[in-house]
Amino acid sequence: MSSRITDELKAWIGREVTYAAPEELGRAAIRYFALASGDDNPLYHDEAIARQSRHGGIIAPPTLLCETNQFYARPPDGSGYIGHHWELPLQSDRFIRGGNEYEFHQPVRPDDRITVTWRIVDIYERDTRQGGPLVFVVSEARYTNQRGELLAVNRETNIH
Amino acid sequence: MVTPSSRCFEDVAVGEPLPTLDIEITMTSLVMYAGATWDFHRYHYDAAFVSEHGLRSPFMDGQMVGALLARQLMQWGGPDAFVRRLGYRLRAMVYAGERILLSGEVAGTTIESGRPLALCTLNVVKADGTDVVREAAAAVELARR
Numbered sequence: 001m002s003s004r005i006t007d008e009l010k011a012w013i014g015r016e017v018t019y020a021a022p023e024e025l026g027r028a029a030i031r032y033f034a035l036a037s038g039d040d041n042p043l044y045h046d047e048a049i050a051r052q053s054r055h056g057g058i059i060a061p062p063t064l065l066c067e068t069n070q071f072y073a074r075p076p077d078g079s080g081y082i083g084h085h086w087e088l089p090l091q092s093d094r095f096i097r098g099g100n101e102y103e104f105h106q107p108v109r110p111d112d113r114i115t116v117t118w119r120i121v122d123i124y125e126r127d128t129r130q131g132g133p134l135v136f137v138v139s140e141a142r143y144t145n146q147r148g149e150l151l152a153v154n155r156e157t158n159i160h
Numbered sequence: 161m162v163t164p165s166s167r168c169f170e171d172v173a174v175g176e177p178l179p180t181l182d183i184e185i186t187m188t189s190l191v192m193y194a195g196a197t198w199d200f201h202r203y204h205y206d207a208a209f210v211s212e213h214g215l216r217s218p219f220m221d222g223q224m225v226g227a228l229l230a231r232q233l234m235q236w237g238g239p240d241a242f243v244r245r246l247g248y249r250l251r252a253m254v255y256a257g258e259r260i261l262l263s264g265e266v267a268g269t270t271i272e273s274g275r276p277l278a279l280c281t282l283n284v285v286k287a288d289g290t291d292v293v294r295e296a297a298a299a300v301e302l303a304r305r
Binding site for chain 1: 189192196197198199202206209221222223226227230231234243244245246249250293295
């Protein structure tokens with residue numbers, strides 16, 4: 001069986017794109033995410049309690065940063081999606097989330113202004129009995145704040 | 161200063177269970193989470209659209225599992241905790257109307273770059289026992305006494 005990984009596709013390994021948020025993350029975005037996760041942890045909404053913790057004030061739930069499309073100034077595509085994705089030269093009507101590995105370097109604050117850089121770290125193929133050859137795309141996103149401090153790294157695998 | 165309700169590294173035992181979370185993923189939860197993450201993909205609310213794509217109903221964004229696991233870990237560790245690492249591989253889609261059960265336990269403890277960490281293994285299963293994730297694990301930094 002011929003490989004679905006062409007030289008053109010392989011050349012996408014190492015490609016990067018950077019998005020910079022136009023404003024601070026904001027307390028409302030933090031409270032909205034916590035509410036939507038059913039998470040009543042006071043660290044995310046109660047300044048008085050959060051101030052007494054080692055964090056010294058309200059922080060965002062860990063994965064908010066890696067999840068929100070708040071930073072991406074893209075118009076919705078035909079599926080309604082506005083977030084980051086790669087326009088890969090790959091014929092596929094399939095898109096499956098394979099998994100995520102998050103590293104959290106420091107808590108994210110409401111006044112953080114986020115910059116995220118996405119990079120393709122690997123593209124490989126695996127044969128499967130049922131679906132034929134599947135293409136795995138591994139991307140890494142690095143999130144920094146307005147002081148250039150690393151907040152989080154999100155490595156995700158998507159399957160086409 | 162250690163906040164009174166924080167779990168301390170010295171008190172954690174290997175094998176200690178994490179709190180379990182039993183969550184019904186409703187259409188309302190899908191819409192709330194999609195809104196909160198600026199994720200307007202029709203997969204999460206448009207039944208006709210997902211049906212055209214051969215799927216039975218709107219489904220949960222895979223990364224919502226990450227948000228729920230982080231909720232479980234931060235609830236356990238208390239206000240001084242901080243999740244340092246979290247990872248999982250997704251095995252099954254979760255559709256509107258399904259229940260999922262989150263559980264986990266402390267598999268080990270370590271000090272890494274001076275940070276006291278609880279190493280946790282995590283599970284997410286549907287009510288019928290189907291695994292939603294595989295190889296789910298986290299490292300949670302805890303307060304010291």
